[in-house]
Amino acid sequence: MKNITLEVKGMTCGHCKSAVNGALEELAGVERVEVNLETGKVEVGYDESKVDENKLKEAVEEQGYDVA
């Protein structure tokens, strides 16, 4: 499993946290998601053979947030 930390901008509340968490968790290959609302840091553990960093970022962006 590979681990990365995404810097997500614009999450303001629990709904935002759930939206980002849910969008990532539903991707095949994502094994672990930890969203920190205060810092905007989103830790993701994933199987590199099934999903890549670009797809993770796209999933977050589709929810309306910018990823640094």
Added chain:
Amino acid sequence: MKNITLEVKGMTCGHCKSAVNGALEELAGVERVEVNLETGKVEVGYDESKVDENKLKEAVEEQGYDVA
């Protein structure tokens, strides 16, 4: 139809707006809801024979927001 304006605290994003809007709209007797995210003001038009101000406030509070 009676119209009131609730002062709702803690709405930060579009999800919050949808949560408050949805909770009010699903109450029997509520005929119009207008949520202003920037000001926190929520205008509600309702049938006084079916619902009262306390029930409107409760519906918003159940979503996790304070009503002044």
